[in-house]
Amino acid sequence: MQFASDNAGPAHPAVLEAMTAANDGYASPYGADEVTARVTARLREIFEAPEAAVHLVATGTAANALALATLAQPWQAIFCTPVAHVQEDECNAPEFYSGGAKLALVGESDRMQADDLRAAIAAEESRGVHGPQRGPVSITQATERGGVYSVDEIAALAGVAHDYGLKLHLDGARFANALVALNARPAEMTWKAGVDAVSFGASKNGCPGVEAVILFDPSAAWEFELRRKRGGHLFSKHRYLAAQMEGYLADGLWLESARRANAACARLADGLRDLPGVEFLQEPRANMLFARMPRAMHRRLHEAGARYYVWEGTLEGDDPDEPLTARLVCDWALPEAEIDRFTEVARG
Amino acid sequence: MQFASDNAGPAHPAVLEAMTAANDGYASPYGADEVTARVTARLREIFEAPEAAVHLVATGTAANALALATLAQPWQAIFCTPVAHVQEDECNAPEFYSGGAKLALVGESDRMQADDLRAAIAAEESRGVHGPQRGPVSITQATERGGVYSVDEIAALAGVAHDYGLKLHLDGARFANALVALNARPAEMTWKAGVDAVSFGASKNGCPGVEAVILFDPSAAWEFELRRKRGGHLFSKHRYLAAQMEGYLADGLWLESARRANAACARLADGLRDLPGVEFLQEPRANMLFARMPRAMHRRLHEAGARYYVWEGTLEGDDPDEPLTARLVCDWALPEAEIDRFTEVARG
Amino acid sequence: MQFASDNAGPAHPAVLEAMTAANDGYASPYGADEVTARVTARLREIFEAPEAAVHLVATGTAANALALATLAQPWQAIFCTPVAHVQEDECNAPEFYSGGAKLALVGESDRMQADDLRAAIAAEESRGVHGPQRGPVSITQATERGGVYSVDEIAALAGVAHDYGLKLHLDGARFANALVALNARPAEMTWKAGVDAVSFGASKNGCPGVEAVILFDPSAAWEFELRRKRGGHLFSKHRYLAAQMEGYLADGLWLESARRANAACARLADGLRDLPGVEFLQEPRANMLFARMPRAMHRRLHEAGARYYVWEGTLEGDDPDEPLTARLVCDWALPEAEIDRFTEVARG
């Protein structure tokens, strides 16, 4: 009963097979190989963006930090939510890669509101050379708490950013999960809505470790390549990075895997929704459910072997009814039987 | 006829099989998995260093830059040769990761001499707070020009460094190739000779992309982990990184592959040695040969499809006898027939 | 009627005279001169800290950023209030000097509460290598909104910091103003209360441009010197920097100037307190008053030539009664007649 993270699940066998298929003789290193050329073309096609700059890296933190460093100056503020991965879970990687930019926190939840963004940007206005200067905006789709921005919401945030001449970055660690939730096309959810740069995640949804950074304005492509290289993120045997992505994108595997993960989460939510003492922080749209559940329920689940994070409070404590928040993440490989067992144990 | 780089060759099938074998169900992310535990133990065993800190990253530049940043302060000089990979081929990654340390160049060749090192360190002595402070020493084994330091040479360099309280880093992008050339044990070539930190390369010798950083004094292990994380080099699905290294180390594959690459290079050297107009920059010890060859010979080779870098001069030019330097790299997979064809074409 | 900033006022003539007095023949550069030796000894005496490391720089931003960079690691969070000068008014200098540390904001006002600090530190606890690590705490005395921490309040904050093994930095841009408000000794307000490092401001209180950084634990003194040098903040003709500080400290000038500035502010507060529509954000303790005043009152003052910042809202607007916040800063040189004229105009 593995609900701890979509990082804990296996890679899809087809992705590993694509790596093996790429392991054929010699290939030019550093991205000059044919697999990389194909996967670049494929991503441009998927995003309907034939001019976009496409670069691969191995981790989501690298993708985000390199993208933001390319969009931001060291003396700027990067606007994000207080629970953004770039703020909470990257050990100051954005500050490191940007040369010391500041993260300015917008609102109080995982979902940035256009009004809050406008207020936060406006608040940096009056200090001239003294204050941090306004820099790019970064949002996460799906959000760190399982929410999904609608295309209109993204467009509204992009509108605010662009009103001030700022760029919009989308951290798509769970890009596919959000996309299938919206039943949208990649272009609709990104550049058509005003997104300037995307971290297109693949690791959480079935790859050993690969992400693409997509810059819809390719004018910074060479700068990005230099930043990637000096960050140590340019793979010499680049074809194996590219092969993962090729396998992931082939035959709609990426969308199918996301649909499976989202369906698993919906099944989990349906199983838990009406249990006494259970309350969802928000209705799950993608593959993560945040649910308040009584301590006694948590204890039963842990004793039965369920693996997930308890985010507020601890299992120890006297009151069996006290609600504690569970973060429950479903990945593409999660068997339905495991979900059903979880809900059965929860039911008690 | 692929002699351009050991980055161009394939991964060893056994390494990819190890990745597939690791793809079994769920595993704790970020290095808390069992494959990582096994490979850490195995590297400690191989290095006879049960306390050593062992960390995996995906690229050699990451390994070097993170290791040097951990050893150096931003206001220090890092001593290396003028052709060191960290100086010439990492787009200022050591400067970036160290927060602005300076690379101080020692000598004029790929092989650092103890006397030159002593003089270079001494030269930074008299400027107090004004000059860069003395920092770690970094050498490359095998060197960027195909040489191999003897254990005694390494010990002499370590002795100089330690005389000044400085640490010695060994860039082992081609660690295995040097090791089998010396017929030494890893401990002999490293910590017993005074090396403090090693970038233990595996990508060039048969892996898709994995390197280990080994710190023999583990007191900086946690700092290294934080640096790796904020550099975006901590893999979430870490087991696939570890599995590569596990496959690489299993059954002596790493040593066997290095022996094959070195033997290929020796065969190549034997085939070229006595040809008229051919001169070696140094006798190859590992898997790289730098050879001066007449322009006409280069032209024949390129027309026949040989792939390698010409480092000084260009194929265009009037004089067919003018010597141009070839960098010829042999990897583990290079077929003997290709080598023999190369020497045949060279012979004309 | 100059209430815009204590940066706008003149230097005290005695400070300039001290510079002239130091202009006598040759002196060793870079702080090896006799004036520097004297002023170092004098500051140690004033702080009853004979071992403290004392370093001079020319600006408050340099003092803060160098002090914090010495106390923090790049992967840490520095805890401060949302209105801290280091957060709002230094254009990311702390991030730059620290190599990318993050500023974590505590509470919602200019005055950090021990409970809020404890909660903020605790909140960084559970993310292991992923989150920013806990780093130093920085408070401002007097605060950016004119408040003054009591010695007990400082001790409480220090207690929380030290419970977690963290250091406490005190941004004393208006150190003297706070000190005379508390009628405390420098040692009481700093190291005896648990402060580890102080930015001891002098520029705002009568010097052209000099601040001292005082590290009560001198073990980081050499690191600080290297950071200062590579930041370009080590003066070659250091005696002129030291002479300012010497003049400032001589004959109690620094305390006398602070008393005059505080008294000016108290006189201003007394003149405004009972006017209709006037409300103080907090009772001023040092030399800054934040007061809500009706728009019509602001207009009268500006038409009469008063200079100060309006922090919320603008003078334009229809409603003459709408309250707008004034930041009114009194420096040592402010004539009483100007204060009285201000209150007269305000009275209308």
Add this chain to the structure above:
Amino acid sequence: MQFASDNAGPAHPAVLEAMTAANDGYASPYGADEVTARVTARLREIFEAPEAAVHLVATGTAANALALATLAQPWQAIFCTPVAHVQEDECNAPEFYSGGAKLALVGESDRMQADDLRAAIAAEESRGVHGPQRGPVSITQATERGGVYSVDEIAALAGVAHDYGLKLHLDGARFANALVALNARPAEMTWKAGVDAVSFGASKNGCPGVEAVILFDPSAAWEFELRRKRGGHLFSKHRYLAAQMEGYLADGLWLESARRANAACARLADGLRDLPGVEFLQEPRANMLFARMPRAMHRRLHEAGARYYVWEGTLEGDDPDEPLTARLVCDWALPEAEIDRFTEVARG
């Protein structure tokens, strides 16, 4: 007998008087004052560059590091000589401010040759994303060894830099000394010869601590201001920084002081030139003389109280005839009698 450094000499009384004259009432902080406006206009006039961006800082290291950081990207190489102040005497400040650029050393002396520069730039050509990218060139005028580039030599270096699209920075810590040596106009020695940015030194030639950075293309002016602020180099009471420069430039004081320093050095050279065992490294043009002198002569001088640096070798040693190199720096205040006494003692 003070020949150690032009940093050891006094400020010119007229400069301190200008500071006192500026100490009149209130003035807008951060460079919005009238003195700054006047001195900016004056420098533009002196340089015949009405559009140039002019910024003041307090130290030469700050001027150089901020100028180079504005001209260079973090992934670039900055070309300078091996004895450049930015390379040897700024504790990695250029690396720090640029975010990790590399200093690439050209030639082997204090004087950069156009051919060497062309070769060094060309050498960075073939590594694509792997090597450091080509960045700005920095030369020092007068050089760190007392030489002076002719206008034609500067133009030749600028020509090489511009051939590659690179900028030329001139470290003018001793700008005035070089200028009067050439009997040139500031515009001739700088932008008319192709210089893009100047660190215009004033501290060594009679000020307590002020330098101007002049960018002839003002398009980076705002970026420079942000860099200066986040470096902690924007003075709040900026008028005192500006007043120094105003006093320095008034009535030709800066040129007169440089002429005096150069004349002192010429007098010193004349007194030493023909002494047995004395040899000049180069004929002094500005205010520094590098002379080989026998050990016994050094000993006499030190015993007589002469202060200067011995750069190679030490006074201890058996051989009284062994030549050791003296660095002898003459500042504007050096009395002729002291020079004559020095040469008398040297004569023995």
